[in-house]
Amino acid sequence: MNSHDSPRADIVLTVNGRQYPVTIDPTRNLLNTLRTEVGLTGTKEGCDDCECGACMVLLDGQPVNSCSYLAVQAEGRAITTIEGVMTGDELHPLQRNLLEEGGVQCGFCTPGMIISATALLARSSTPSDEEIQIGLSGNLCRCTGYAKIIAAVRRTAVELAAELDAP
Ligand code: FES
């Protein structure tokens, strides 16, 4: 089979509120499509086997491993990547607190951690440490030992709750 015979799919992905038309092999995963066709490389490839969480994105607000998700299945759904977490030039509180608590070393796990933590804080505004550990259990970090990451998520939850309580 030559390249002209390869199946192709024309789809439109909605990523961080913008629409991206792409033509891809329909067996291509969302991670690879985001990085190479859409040009958003913040989402990382670690294991490519649904084990490390480095490739985590939100689909309609739910965290998924984009390495194990076909791009064609994401058409028509709202995809949020790490590039969509900031507000303008302002870091998301999770990003700021991860930096301030020392929860970033090599940084390879960080985008996936932030995506999972964002989903966790959307579900539970005052998570216990155990809930944070469970919420991040799909994200592996080889550098930090996790304690500083958990501290950053805890601090973010406290800050966001205080903002909600502010008059
Ligand atoms: S690269 Fe997707 S879970 Fe590891």
Ligand code: FES
């Ligand atoms: S900071 Fe290096 S893997 Fe988490």
